Structure formats: C-alpha cells, structure tokens
Amino acid sequence: MDLVKLAPNFNPLLAGSSSIFGDYFVFQLPHLSASGLATAHVYTPYFRVLSVTQVLTFTPRRSSETRHVTRNWATHFNIPVGLLPSIGGLSGAIVYTSDGLFGVDVILADRDHGSGALQVAPVSAFGVEYHAVTLGENPMVLIISSQLTTVTVVIRNGLPRLFRFTYQRRDYTHGDTFQITMQREQVFSLQHCTTEEKNLGTLTDSHILSTRPIGLIAGSCWSRLEEVISCVKKQKEPDIAVEMLLPTSSYGKTFLIPSVDVIELRYYGVVVTSQRSTVIRFYEGVFGKFYLQTIAESGSSRTVSLKVPQLLTSNKPIVCYLFVEASCDVQVGGPSMTLVVPAELFLNHYIWNTDDLVWKDMKFYVIIVIKATDRGYLRVSGEQIRTWRWRAMHGARLWTLATGQLRRDTYDATLDHGGSGFGCYLYGYREKNSIFKTNGYIVSDIHAKDCNSSLRPMTEGDYEDNDCDGRIDEEIDNNQDDDDDGRIDEDLCGVGEENGGWGHWEPWSCRSSCGSSNFYASRQCDSPAPRGTGQYCPGFRYKRGVGVCDTGIPCGQNCPPGHYGRDCSGDCSMCLTDCNHINGSCSVCKAGWQDPQDGCITPTVYPPPL
Numbered sequence: 001m002d003l004v005k006l007a008p009n010f011n012p013l014l015a016g017s018s019s020i021f022g023d024y025f026v027f028q029l030p031h032l033s034a035s036g037l038a039t040a041h042v043y044t045p046y047f048r049v050l051s052v053t054q055v056l057t058f059t060p061r062r063s064s065e066t067r068h069v070t071r072n073w074a075t076h077f078n079i080p081v082g083l084l085p086s087i088g089g090l091s092g093a094i095v096y097t098s099d100g101l102f103g104v105d106v107i108l109a110d111r112d113h114g115s116g117a118l119q120v121a122p123v124s125a126f127g128v129e130y131h132a133v134t135l136g137e138n139p140m141v142l143i144i145s146s147q148l149t150t151v152t153v154v155i156r157n158g159l160p161r162l163f164r165f166t167y168q169r170r171d172y173t174h175g176d177t178f179q180i181t182m183q184r185e186q187v188f189s190l191q192h193c194t195t196e197e198k199n200l201g202t203l204t205d206s207h208i209l210s211t212r213p214i215g216l217i218a219g220s221c222w223s224r225l226e227e228v229i230s231c232v233k234k235q236k237e238p239d240i241a242v243e244m245l246l247p248t249s250s251y252g253k254t255f256l257i258p259s260v261d262v263i264e265l266r267y268y269g270v271v272v273t274s275q276r277s278t279v280i281r282f283y284e285g286v287f288g289k290f291y292l293q294t295i296a297e298s299g300s301s302r303t304v305s306l307k308v309p310q311l312l313t314s315n316k317p318i319v320c321y322l323f324v325e326a327s328c329d330v331q332v333g334g335p336s337m338t339l340v341v342p343a344e345l346f347l348n349h350y351i352w353n354t355d356d357l358v359w360k361d362m363k364f365y366v367i368i369v370i371k372a373t374d375r376g377y378l379r380v381s382g383e384q385i386r387t388w389r390w391r392a393m394h395g396a397r398l399w400t401l402a403t404g405q406l407r408r409d410t411y412d413a414t415l416d417h418g419g420s421g422f423g424c425y426l427y428g429y430r431e432k433n434s435i436f437k438t439n440g441y442i443v444s445d446i447h448a449k450d451c452n453s454s455l456r457p458m459t460e461g462d463y464e465d466n467d468c469d470g471r472i473d474e475e476i477d478n479n480q481d482d483d484d485d486g487r488i489d490e491d492l493c494g495v496g497e498e499n500g501g502w503g504h505w506e507p508w509s510c511r512s513s514c515g516s517s518n519f520y521a522s523r524q525c526d527s528p529a530p531r532g533t534g535q536y537c538p539g540f541r542y543k544r545g546v547g548v549c550d551t552g553i554p555c556g557q558n559c560p561p562g563h564y565g566r567d568c569s570g571d572c573s574m575c576l577t578d579c580n581h582i583n584g585s586c587s588v589c590k591a592g593w594q595d596p597q598d599g600c601i602t603p604t605v606y607p608p609p610l
Contacts, residue, residue, distance in 0.1 A: 043353065131208075131274075140203075155176050155177070243339050276297060281395075321337060349413070364407075423438075502527060571599070
C-alpha cells in the first residue's frame with residue numbers, strides 16, 4: 001500500500017463527477033499462463049475510508065475480498081489470471097464495488113506472455129457501439145455486460161482464410177454476424193490466446209452493437225508488431241497489448257500524440273472512423289511531412305506511421321490507438337498499446353500507480369501533454385516540475401510535452417488554477433517487456449447520436465457538452481458567443497480570475513488509516529476555489545492535534561491464522577504454515593497450491609483442492 005501524495009487543491013467532487021472514478025466496475029483480462037499475475041491498483045480522491053470489494057465470478061468458486069482505501073492510502077488486489085478463459089465464449093467477470101468513488105488500473109505480468117496495462121473505466125463509461133482494434137497475432141476482444149443485454153457482433157478480419165472463431169458449434173470468420181444474450185456481470189471472449197501457435201488475423205474494424213451499454217477490452221494476448229516492424233537479425237519477444245476501448249459516442253476530432261524520449265521507439269497509430277468521408281491530417285513518420293488522408297467508409301481503420309509528438313486532427317469524430325515497439329537494436333520487448341485520449345476529453349487532475357509487483361525492475365515514466373501557457377501551473381504530487389525534459393509538438397504550437405521518470409509509488413498530477421485540461425500517460429519498460437497506458441479521461445458522450453439540441457442544465461466547468469456541439473466547456477464567461485453557434489455563455493469552462501479562500505476546518509481524524517497515529521485536521525481551498533490565474537490560499541491546509549488517535553482497525557499484527565491485512569480480510573488459508581499477517585506471504589503452500597509469496601492464491605490443479 002502506498003502513500004498518495006495528492007496536490008493540495010485536488011478536487012474530489014470534480015474528479016468523481018465525470019472522470020473515470022466510479023463506484024461500480026466490471027471488466028475482464030486476457031488469459032495468461034499459471035505463472036502470470038494481474039495486479040489491480042485501487043485509489044480514491046476522498047479522505048474518508050472506503051471499503052472496496054473485489055468479486056471474481058470466473059473462478060471455480062466465486063470469491064470475494066474487501067480492502068480499505070483512503071485518499072492517503074492506495075491498495076491493490078491480486079487476480080488469478082491463470083484461471084481466466086483462453087478461448088472464446090461466455091464467462092464470469094471481475095467486479096469492484098464500493099460506497100464511494102474510486103479508480104482502478106491494472107498491470108499484467110507473465111513470464112511467458114510479457115506485460116500489459118490498462119486504465120479500467122467504470123460502468124458509467126460504457127457505450128452501445130464500438131469498433132474493435134487488435135493486432136495480427138492472437139487477437140483478443142472482450143465484451144463486458146453489467147446488465148441483461150443483447151449484443152450483435154460483425155466480424156472483420158484481415159486474413160479471413162486463416163482466422164476461425166467457434167461459438168455454439170459453429171465457425172465464424174470475416175463478414176459473419178452473430179448475436180449473444182448476455183446476463184448481468186458477464187463477459188464474452190472473442191479470442192484464442194496461446195503461446196503454442198500463431199492465431200493470425202486482426203479483428204480490427206469488427207463492429208459491436210448492444211441494446212444496453214457494454215464495455216470493450218481489446219488488443220492481443222501474445223503478439224509481435226511484425227506487420228509494421230520486422231527485425232531481420234533477431235525477432236522481438238512477443239508481448240501483451242491491451243486497452244479498454246472508447247465507445248463511438250466519445251470519439252473526438254483533436255489528438256495530441258505522446259512520445260517517450262528515453263529509448264528509441266517506433267510509433268504507429270490506428271485511426272477508426274465513425275462516419276463516412278472522414279479526412280484525417282497527421283505528420284507522417286517516414287518522410288517527415290503532413291499528410292491528408294480520406295477514409296471513405298464508416299467504421300473503417302487506417303494504420304499510419306507517426307512522427308511524434310504531434311497533432312492529429314479530423315473533420316469528423318474518430319478514435320486513435322497508439323502501438324509502440326522498440327527499434328530492433330533496443331533490448332525491450334514486444335508491442336504496447338494505449339488509447340490516445342481526444343483533447344476534448346482531457347482532465348485537469350489524474351491519479352496513477354507505478355507499483356511493479358512482479359518484475360521489480362521496470363522503469364516508469366509519466367508523459368504529460370499540456371498547453372504551453374499552463375506549464376507553470378502543473379503540479380505532480382504537489383511539486384512544480386522543474387527538471388523534466390520538455391519538447392515541442394509537430395503541428396501544435398500551443399502545446400508542449402514533458403517526460404519524467406518515477407519511483408514505485410502512487411502519484412497525482414493537477415493544474416493549480418483549474419482551467420483547461422491536459423493529457424497524462426504512463427510508460428514502463430524492462431528487457432522483454434513494456435507497458436503504455438493513459439492515466440484517465442473525461443467520461444462524456446460528446447458525439448452521442450441521441451444528443452438533442454436543447455441546452456442541458458449547466459454548471460460552470462462541469463466537463464459536460466451542455467450544448468451538444470461535440471465540444472466540452474468551450475465558452476468563457478464574457479457575455480460573448482465564443483464558439484459561433486448563436487448562443488452566449490451556454491457551455492462555460494470555468495476560467496476566470498479569482499483568488500482562493502479557505503473553508504471550515506474538517507473534524508479531527510486519525511492521520512493513519514489503521515492502528516494508532518496523531519490527530520490531524522484539514523481544510524479545503526474552496527470558499528471560493530481559485531479560478532483562472534487566481535492565487536491558491538495562503539497558509540497551511542493541515543494542522544496537527546495533541547494526543548493519540550486510535551482508528552480501531554488492526555494493521556495486521558493480530559490477525560487470526562489464515563488471515564492478513566490491515567483489517568484481516570486477506571485469505572492465506574492455503575499456506576501450509578501461517579502467513580505474514582501484513583502482506584500474506586508464507587514459506588510453503590498446501591498441496592495443489594503455489595505462489596507462497598502471494599499467500600498461495602494460485603492453484604496447480606483444476607479444480608483446485610478445497
């Protein structure tokens with residue numbers, strides 16, 4: 001568990017209202033081998049203690065585990081990925097619930113398959129229409145339901161003669177359509193994950209429609225980027241490429257493509273359209289100049305070599321996914337995949353985790369894309385950025401990019417003055433492995449087909465497309481028509497100039513979330529909150545009290561045998577000897593179980609012994 005060093009003006013109410021914080025998450029992950037491990041990091045912007053429950057419905061025995069998290073402490077759950085389904089069909093899901101808002105990101109590691117990472121979106125971010133994007137080896141699409149729904153899948157495949165998907169004793173290939181009835185908290189896997197052979201053919205452009213909102217995770221469970229990078233002397237090790245996809249209602253028109261400056265990488269973007277006759281403009285990576293390319297069909301994709309960092313734009317809503325792989329001379333593993341967040345969906349606050357629980361030697365870097373005028377207001381875990389490397393972006397004079405190396409910890413990034421948003425990504429690498437993920441985005445249907453023209457109830461800076469024009473908070477409070485739509489101040493961004501003022505002190509509470517600690521109290525700079533170039537409140541946000549504060553929550557030292565953790569909710573009953581009451585590790589597992597360092601949670605036989 002890690003200390004979350006949040007900036008003092010991080011606004012949890014704004015963070016939860018429209019970002020990827022939520023109180024209900026349903027998802028699934030690609031199949032890994034028995035030696036694989038998936039770690040879900042959980043964090044919250046709130047000071048009060050949240051009880052977050054993980055429920056696994058894909059295991060032979062439905063399992064449940066509850067852990068506590070506060071703004072000062074992040075926690076993690078281990079997921080037994082060796083029990084995940086490796087072939088297509090219906091299965092159970094991974095479910096997280098709580099009584100408050102929290103965020104989830106996942107890092108996957110497998111000594112046979114490689115590494116991957118994704119930012120998990122809550123159920124509130126689900127949509128009804130998707131276009132899949134995968135790689136050309138062992139493609140993987142996971143369809144996720146949170147309620148009863150009917151899903152229609154239209155398969156598109158680049159190598160139709162080689163790819164076959166079997167469901168209910170029938171084979172499906174390129175051009176075939178089938179329907180699935182999905183129950184609550186269920187996953188349909190369109191995949192064939194194996195290290196024994198190549199399952200060729202990308203599922204990119206496959207069209208998924210649903211009667212009720214669903215989620216979609218796609219990529220490849222074991223692949224190289226051979227279709228665009230071929231190393232003659234020595235082929236790259238395969239790796240995991242995985243991402244949670246955006247629904248078509250959240251597609252955008254402006255994309256600031258990030259780059260990582262620490263090693264030599266090659267970048268390829270996959271652009272998917274939502275409408276016919278879409279024109280994209282991008283800076284091409286081979287010849288080094290801007291190109292215009294027209295994509296005639298709706299739901300079609302183009303793969304483009306990119307000179308990064310750069311600005312990519314479109315005349316109609318699109319989505320862009322970035323595939324990154326090291327050059328042939330660099331000893332780093334196969335491809336990593338990330339969503340390039342539309343600039344329309346940029347946040348002004350992020351939380352992320354860099355705790356590598358498997359490899360221990362992965363190097364992590366945060367990449368931030370920000371307006372040049374906002375650079376001085378950027379804070380990472382409360383500190384101003386002074387030593388990072390800054391770069392200009394091709395075709396985007398108003399934007400700049402920063403890269404900084406991070407230790408294993410939990411971080412946040414925010415703008416001192418609120419205002420416009422910025423992009424935030426995490427890249428990690430080691431020999432044979434790499435990950436690339438976004439650290440968040442606004443959850444908003446900026447291009448929903450059912451958006452009506454009447455104005456929605458509007459709050460200044462609410463991260464909503466209040467006037468249904470495909471843009472978020474584009475107006476300034478100046479009694480003018482800033483977006484040329486004939487209306488005045490109908491979708492305000494909250495940028496003004498007002499100095500902040502302190503609110504009331506909150507009640508005294510314990511500094512630690514378990515055991516005994518000092519009393520402390522805090523106050524918010526929200527009466528009013530600083531706006532625009534206004535100053536943050538002078539003075540201190542915290543004060544320390546006298547005496548000892550007892551939380552009443554054990555820190556793990558006095559747990560009964562077979563249990564561990566701050567609240568003794570962790571299960572290590574499969575250990576032959578009693579486990580460490582703080583982290584759950586032990587020396588020897590019972591017969592039929594393995595991984596004593598993780599409390600013997602992984603069975604070696606199926607079904608696992610009771």
